[in-house]
Amino acid sequence: MQPPSRRSRLVTFVTLFLPLAPVVGGAVAGYLRAGDARAGANVGGGAGAVTLCLLVGAASGLFALFPAPISGTLPEPLGVVLGVGGVVLGAYVLVLSTLGGVCGSFAASEADILGRWRG
Numbered sequence: 001m002q003p004p005s006r007r008s009r010l011v012t013f014v015t016l017f018l019p020l021a022p023v024v025g026g027a028v029a030g031y032l033r034a035g036d037a038r039a040g041a042n043v044g045g046g047a048g049a050v051t052l053c054l055l056v057g058a059a060s061g062l063f064a065l066f067p068a069p070i071s072g073t074l075p076e077p078l079g080v081v082l083g084v085g086g087v088v089l090g091a092y093v094l095v096l097s098t099l100g101g102v103c104g105s106f107a108a109s110e111a112d113i114l115g116r117w118r119g
Helices: 006-014 021-033 037-065 076-114
Strands: none
Touching: 006 021, 021 037, 021 076, 037 076
């Protein structure tokens, strides 16, 4: 499996505040990889995984800046909400990046068939 390019990771991370941004990052990765659907899914999922690692790092930094109260733990309802929200966000990023990778590889193969962009 070829790793996702720096451009695709950057696109996904910078546009993450937009709806469906992981699709764009995965599509860039899939287009730049220019393989079959499986290769596009792999590289799109890789781009999503790298973006997810960056998000975990950013969340860790926020928790370091704003620590929990003196007891060192979060209140139970807040901890559950943050945990479930993190899992949902992770699934959102990974699934949509993979879908974008498949779409990007399809677009690259169509551009190749039509004789555009590939020389």
